[in-house]
Amino acid sequence: MKKILSLVLVLVMVFSLAACGNNQPPAEPETPETPETPETPETPEEPGIADSITLHVGAYPDTIDPALNSAVDGATYIIHAFAGLVGYQQKEDGGLELYADLAKELPVGKERDDGMVEYVYELKDGLKWSDGSDLTAQDFVYAWNRAANPLTAADYGYMFEVVDGYAAMTEMDEEENLVNPDAKLNVTASDDGKTLTVVLPVDVPYFNELVAFPTYMPVKEEVAEGNDAWATAADTYIGNGPYKVVEFSQSQLIMQKNEYYHDADSILTNELVFAFNDDDTSTLANFQNGSYLFIDQVPNDEIKALQEDYPDEFFIEGQLGTYYVSYNVNDEAFSAFGEADKAKIRKALGLMIDRTYIVEEIGQAGQVEANSFVPIGLTEPDGKTEFVTNNGPNGDGAGYYSVNPDDYEKNTEEAIALLREAADSSGLFSVDENGMVSSEFPTLAYLTNEGTGHEAIAINLQATYAQYGINMTIEKQEWSTFLNTRKNGDYSVARNGWLGDYNDPISFLDMWITTSGNNDSQFGKGEHANYAGYTYKGESGKTWAESYDKIISEVKASKDPEERFALMHEAENILMETGAICPIYYYTDIFMSSTELEGAFASPLGYKYFMYSTVAE
Amino acid sequence: MDSKLALYIVKRLTLAVVTIFLIITITFFVMHQVPGGPFLSEKAPSPAVTAALEAKYGLDKPKSEQYTTYLKGILKGDFGPSIKQRGRDVTTVIMKGFEVSMRLGGTAAVIALTLGLILGSLAAIFHNSIIDKIIMVVTTGLVAMPSFIVATLLLLFFCVWLGIFPANGNEPGGLILPIISLSLYPMSYTTRLTRSSMLDVLSQDYIRTARAKGVKPSKVLFKHALRNAVTPVVTYAGPMIAYIVTGSLVVEKIFAVPGLGKEFVSSIINRDYTMIMGTTIFLGTLIIIMMLVSDILYKVFDPRIELG
Numbered sequence: 070m071k072k073i074l075s076l077v078l079v080l081v082m083v084f085s086l087a088a089c090g091n092n093q094p095p096a097e098p099e100t101p102e103t104p105e106t107p108e109t110p111e112t113p114e115e116p117g118i119a120d121s122i123t124l125h126v127g128a129y130p131d132t133i134d135p136a137l138n139s140a141v142d143g144a145t146y147i148i149h150a151f152a153g154l155v156g157y158q159q160k161e162d163g164g165l166e167l168y169a170d171l172a173k174e175l176p177v178g179k180e181r182d183d184g185m186v187e188y189v190y191e192l193k194d195g196l197k198w199s200d201g202s203d204l205t206a207q208d209f210v211y212a213w214n215r216a217a218n219p220l221t222a223a224d225y226g227y228m229f230e231v232v233d234g235y236a237a238m239t240e241m242d243e244e245e246n247l248v249n250p251d252a253k254l255n256v257t258a259s260d261d262g263k264t265l266t267v268v269l270p271v272d273v274p275y276f277n278e279l280v281a282f283p284t285y286m287p288v289k290e291e292v293a294e295g296n297d298a299w300a301t302a303a304d305t306y307i308g309n310g311p312y313k314v315v316e317f318s319q320s321q322l323i324m325q326k327n328e329y330y331h332d333a334d335s336i337l338t339n340e341l342v343f344a345f346n347d348d349d350t351s352t353l354a355n356f357q358n359g360s361y362l363f364i365d366q367v368p369n370d371e372i373k374a375l376q377e378d379y380p381d382e383f384f385i386e387g388q389l390g391t392y393y394v395s396y397n398v399n400d401e402a403f404s405a406f407g408e409a410d411k412a413k414i415r416k417a418l419g420l421m422i423d424r425t426y427i428v429e430e431i432g433q434a435g436q437v438e439a440n441s442f443v444p445i446g447l448t449e450p451d452g453k454t455e456f457v458t459n460n461g462p463n464g465d466g467a468g469y470y471s472v473n474p475d476d477y478e479k480n481t482e483e484a485i486a487l488l489r490e491a492a493d494s495s496g497l498f499s500v501d502e503n504g505m506v507s508s509e510f511p512t513l514a515y516l517t518n519e520g521t522g523h524e525a526i527a528i529n530l531q532a533t534y535a536q537y538g539i540n541m542t543i544e545k546q547e548w549s550t551f552l553n554t555r556k557n558g559d560y561s562v563a564r565n566g567w568l569g570d571y572n573d574p575i576s577f578l579d580m581w582i583t584t585s586g587n588n589d590s591q592f593g594k595g596e597h598a599n600y601a602g603y604t605y606k607g608e609s610g611k612t613w614a615e616s617y618d619k620i621i622s623e624v625k626a627s628k629d630p631e632e633r634f635a636l637m638h639e640a641e642n643i644l645m646e647t648g649a650i651c652p653i654y655y656y657t658d659i660f661m662s663s664t665e666l667e668g669a670f671a672s673p674l675g676y677k678y679f680m681y682s683t684v685a686e
Numbered sequence: 687m688d689s690k691l692a693l694y695i696v697k698r699l700t701l702a703v704v705t706i707f708l709i710i711t712i713t714f715f716v717m718h719q720v721p722g723g724p725f726l727s728e729k730a731p732s733p734a735v736t737a738a739l740e741a742k743y744g745l746d747k748p749k750s751e752q753y754t755t756y757l758k759g760i761l762k763g764d765f766g767p768s769i770k771q772r773g774r775d776v777t778t779v780i781m782k783g784f785e786v787s788m789r790l791g792g793t794a795a796v797i798a799l800t801l802g803l804i805l806g807s808l809a810a811i812f813h814n815s816i817i818d819k820i821i822m823v824v825t826t827g828l829v830a831m832p833s834f835i836v837a838t839l840l841l842l843f844f845c846v847w848l849g850i851f852p853a854n855g856n857e858p859g860g861l862i863l864p865i866i867s868l869s870l871y872p873m874s875y876t877t878r879l880t881r882s883s884m885l886d887v888l889s890q891d892y893i894r895t896a897r898a899k900g901v902k903p904s905k906v907l908f909k910h911a912l913r914n915a916v917t918p919v920v921t922y923a924g925p926m927i928a929y930i931v932t933g934s935l936v937v938e939k940i941f942a943v944p945g946l947g948k949e950f951v952s953s954i955i956n957r958d959y960t961m962i963m964g965t966t967i968f969l970g971t972l973i974i975i976m977m978l979v980s981d982i983l984y985k986v987f988d989p990r991i992e993l994g
Contacts, residue, residue, distance in 0.1 A: 129944065132772040139729065166980040219734035222742060224964040247734070319944030320856050344856060347948075348939040350838060354845050354853040355942070505716060549722030549957050556730060566728065586730030669881050 101380035108136040119684040121340035128347030135286040136216035136298035141225035150308035178272040186272040197329040199313035205262025212288035258359040311680040370611035384433035389569035390656035396649040408600040413491040415648030420484035438470025501560035505538035513541040516563040710738040766960040776964035783946030787933035794868035806880025825874035855943035924980030
């Protein structure tokens with residue numbers, strides 16, 4: 070009897086403790102006009118589906134502030150807690166398309182009398198934040214200016230580059246002070262808060278796509294202004310998306326259905342739990358024992374086995390990105406060579422690579438051998454034809470070399486021929502009848518960060534080049550040091566990778582202009598600035614600034630989509646002509662999704678959409 | 687004696703302050719010498735953004751000025767904001783992580799020390815028997831096995847094959863396996879320490895005398911022998927507890943426990959300067975305190991020891 074009594078007592082205590090946990094004092098009311106957040110009526114549970122789903126898309130995120138986030142997992146959380154003017158939805162065939170989310174319809178850019186282009190978004194009626202307050206066009210004005218302002222220091226602030234006013238906002242004087250600290254984007258809200266007008270200096274065909282990007286989500290001024298910590302706690306993290314955050318701890322992010330979402334009826338599952346986990350063995354174990362119904366990472370060496378063991382749950386999706394090797398065009402080791410010879414040598418080195426072997430034996434994740442820098446998945450102006458079907462020097466989609474395993478022999482012969490040309494014209498080394506270079510050929514120094522895959526690829530390249538008598542050393546650096554060395558151009562050859570931000574090739578080509586912070590190959594800098602061997606619209610004898618940089622600025626100013634894409638193909642031709650960018654493969658996105666989980670989908674940017682997903686009970 | 691002890695503690699605390707000051711100074715300047723910085727990423731932010739960030743965190747100022755500003759902040763108990771985890775401050779991140787690691791590591795330390803002392807004593811008492819041999823084989827194996835292997839094996843066995851424990855710390859019962867993985871190594875080590883020092887003590891003359899005088903065997907063991915045998919364990923336990931309660935990267939990763947361990951590593955990888963300083967000072971202080979505690983405990987266990 071005593072025992073039972075004490076057990077009851079313990080249970081009562083436990084429950085009262087648990088109850089205390091739930092009744093944590095609500096934070097100060099965010100807005101005076103909002104009444105003490107009315108407990109939204111508990112949604113009547115949908116019959117036959119699970120109330121809560123646990124998923125994994127990443128580790129504890131550094132931030133889930135829509136402006137500051139630049140990570141793929143962070144973007145996934147944000148698209149559940151926020152909704153933009155434009156969103157993505159899944160088509161019947163499984164592909165994705167843009168649709169007007171908070172906007173009534175997708176606008177097209179209209180040219181004004183002054184030549185500027187205007188996008189007018191009409192907001193749907195009755196839009197609300199997750200705390201029940203009204204959401205207006207002014208909220209977008211605030212959020213966009215906040216994200217674009219350099220003082221906010223958002224990695225993705227440059228996503229507003231295409232909007233009028235951005236250039237003035239970010240202009241700096243020589244002392245790195247902002248010239249116009251009060252400048253604003255040319256974005257205005259109508260007095261009734263129903264209409265948002267955005268002005269662009271020139272039209273960009275992908276503007277609606279940008280507007281669907283997490284950085285373009287609205288942010289509530291009352292919670293965010295002057296409070297750096299607003300996005301770190303559930304009570305201040307006010308969104309307007311299909312879900313609202315109810316718990317944000319170091320181990321999980323819990324979201325529940327947002328009753329105030331304008332399309333709340335389409336949201337069926339009451340609760341999504343995003344578990345944070347950065348260990349691939351652990352995520353796999355959690356998937357295998359049923360804790361997580363979706364995992365976004367698996368151990369690399371298990372990929373093959375998992376594909377066989379879980380044919381219906383293992384997914385490989387295309388992702389906008391290219392894994393490549395970048396050469397420093399100002400590499401000291403090759404300083405005795407002329408740029409033309411250097412380009413030949415680099416191209417030869419690129420042709421020697423057995424990409425099929427790398428993809429099948431090292432990558433093992435369904436990656437696609439790359440024959441161009443701009444990857445598959447990007448489309449021409451018609452929105453259907455792939456950009457890559459028109460790539461290559463002849464514009465026939467053959468790429469810049471063949472990656473067909475049958476052509477490998479031919480590639481190596483071409484590589485040797487190129488090396489001979491460089492040897493003859495430079496006189497600095499020789500190539501014997503077997504295609505072996507003489508000992509005068511400089512040693513390559515390959516820089517990589519730590520990581521099994523990266524190191525395996527480095528070793529593969531080393532072995533490949535050794536067959537031609539070319540010595541390559543491998544230097545491994547820790548991540549941050551590696552980034553620093555590569556960015557500063559203190560290397561000779563380095564592994565590299567790029568993931569696109571939106572479906573437009575400019576996202577891949579813009580990074581190689583002289584002034585870009587991502588111009589790891591140092592094009593147009595140092596010695597390379599003086600080399601005039603490039604062609605601009607048929608005129609040869611141009612420097613990097615006169616050819617590549619000029620074409621990219623024309624792309625950005627172009628109003629004719631056909632011309633724009635022709636220019637981008639031309640830019641890629643110049644880029645690939647240098648041989649300094651040596652693509653290896655196009656990235657893929659691997660994840661596992663339980664057969665129980667229905668209605669989830671992924672975008673080519675790697676974002677995962679769970680708002681329409683359900684699990685049958 | 688009490689005043690002597692007090693003087694000793696004051697002396698040690700003064701020394702501790704000096705040590706921590708040295709830790710701060712060395713870490714601060716060495717950390718800034720390491721190439722790379724907190725704002726680097728595969729996609730470089732624009733120069734305007736980088737400049738704004740540097741200004742925001744005072745990284746554009748000369749190192750000496752940054753150093754004095756930081757010291758002043760610490761005196762006020764302000765460890766600054768995390769540079770990488772935007773909107774979070776170092777103290778909050780450390781305290782949140784420590785709460786979890788403390789619970790986990792504290793339990794593991796208690797288990798490790800208790801079991802270690804018991805098993806070690808058993809092994810010593812039944813020296814060369816089958817019990818001793820089993821204990822020695824098992825503990826030798828566990829000392830030799832790195833924690834990532836132990837944790838992975840536990841995960842595979844109990845979570846995937848048997849499915850009796852959850853594979854992450856979020857679920858009820860999810861902390862059991864992490865606690866076991868954390869405690870195995872220190873438990874084995876303590877067992878071995880206890881056994882050898884117990885064997886040493888048991889062969890001493892005064893034990894034989896006590897036995898000859900007819901003192902109860904249990905009293906001989908616990909009052910006379912264990913008390914003297916425990917000194918090396920105390921030496922080991924101080925720093926061990928400091929390390930174990932500040933979290934283990936491996937165990938936290940494998941069982942998805944949001945502890946402090948991973949902050950140490952990720953802060954360095956990210957060059958999150960304020961977080962590197964915060965975690966280093968925190969761990970440094972904790973170790974110094976634990977060492978002081980174990981030194982004082984010597985005195986309690988063995989009054990012959992002269993402190994100072």
